Amino acid sequence: MPTPHWRLILNGKSAGDDDLREAVGRLRARGIAVEVRVTWEDGDAARYVGEAIADGAGTIVAAGGDGTLSEVATALASRDEAAGALPALGLVPLGTANDFASAAELPEAPDEALDLIASTPAHAIDLLRLQAKDRVHWAANLASGGFGTQVTVETPEGMKKLLGGLAYLLTGLARLGRIEPVEATLRGPDFQWRGGFIALGIGNGRQAGGGQALCPDARIDDGLLDVTVIPELSGDVAATLGTVLSEGKLAALERIATRARLPWLEIDAARPLALNLDGEPVEATRFRIDCVPRRVRMHLPRDCPLLVQPSLAA
Template sequence: MLKRMLIIYNPVAGQRKFHKLMPVAEQVLEEAGFDVTLIPTTEQAKSATKIAKQGVLDGFEFIIAAGGDGTVNEVVNGLMQAPTQPIFGVLPVGTTNDFARALGMAKDPVEALHIIAAGATIKVDVGQANDQYFINNAAGGKITEITYAVKESMKNKIGRLAYLVSGITLLPKLAPKQVRITHDKGVFEGEILLLFGALTNSVGGMEKLCPPAVLNDGYMDLLILKKVSPIKLLKLLASIKNGSHLQSEDVVYVKTKHVEIECDASLNISYDGVYGGETPYILEVLPEKLAILADATRIEHRLQK
């Protein structure tokens, strides 16, 4: 019996990378015993979420997101809204591919296809942000707007440089926000520049923002950057390369299962780089909620023993 697989692909992601890959994808997966159906996303809001949810109802045993982190997030939300969750997979053909990077997927899409075709799975945590879901991180603060403010056309023209260009334009606009953040180990009150509730180590293409993050330990890594001067901010960003930022007195870092975020003014929240609205927000971890196609030997250090 062939195993039914639905691939939901973003036709414009990563400079339309999947179009070139499509014949190879079908061949590799069909030779591995999968009956493959391909459906593109559309310009309609959250189209991948709707396709994924319907895919579950139609009985697909495997549902793959082929695109960047935005496509992955939409598909995850569709799966989590369905009554049951099939086996999930990620084919990284986007610009940053944060979650695929954390999952240990090969950067070469053809090699990643072979990992998917092998059929091995691991279970990973899923985050819930109010009534939405995330698989990589939830974030708040002006600088995090980069992830959802960059236009698809700009990413297709200059790739990851689009985020750098947008980041430079946002730096002068950075303003601290007065917040109250409640987590499992206490309460933080004060002015912050940004916060992350990370389920993985990879955020914004930086693999050392939360080095201790584990994919299936039932915790998110909460990182809060307090109000600092522009010079201190640049020094902290530079220290991410060796992970020493977590020891800074200007950074709060804890592992937690539950976070409540309140702000006197509006604080934008995003999850997996998708705009999610404004505070108040409650973040929670759903332990080992999804089975995902992956090669565990590539990420043993990111899995709970």
């Protein structure tokens, strides 16, 4: 049997992670050839993915947060090869929020995450493809807009390191006095919505912004986008906050949210709108978002809640 050949692409911010270093050493002791590449600037992840494919790597592991996962998945999705001919994708969650990993119930410890990749067959998953201003962007998790996106963009990097997901909540509370709705029209097959929204989620995955479950029922292998629109708040913001505190965030969202499940969605906004794709803000007034079915293969837990039929991932 040939020696398994892995390429681990590590976010430079986590280059000093001793737990990961030890986990890689244990993996090599088991007979798996692991080569590590550290990202330093834009374009590194794409270049490393290209090199890994040229070298015949069977698995590419993204070690970092949602942004690192998206960079590696984007590099894979941008290739001409069919998903079955590309290396499988794995994830070691080392970021601040780790929204995709959290929703997928991936192990947090590097050795457990690497062991899952080694022991669990890869499952074909969908990716989100966004077109704006004649450019194509990809995301593995979720595109979000409105209040939540602005919170993510404005949260200081130092606060993220100190407080993790709580940093997003604190920044969000600081913004409550200046929430401005975004006027837009959303269109998809047998779906149209027009008005002002304060939050928008377009999910391949379920959550963003440090645990905000905008698309709580999304699946990453159903060939569909889960769309959630939170309309402009009527009445006092404090009343809505009261609902959040007394009944929970999901209960409050269900009271006011519009939801749809679509293969594609088009957005026309009255003024430039920023959509956050796994940490990358993309600004435009017109967007086209498609779900691209089964674009990459990924190692996930056998009972991963993001899969339509988790047992088939075994």
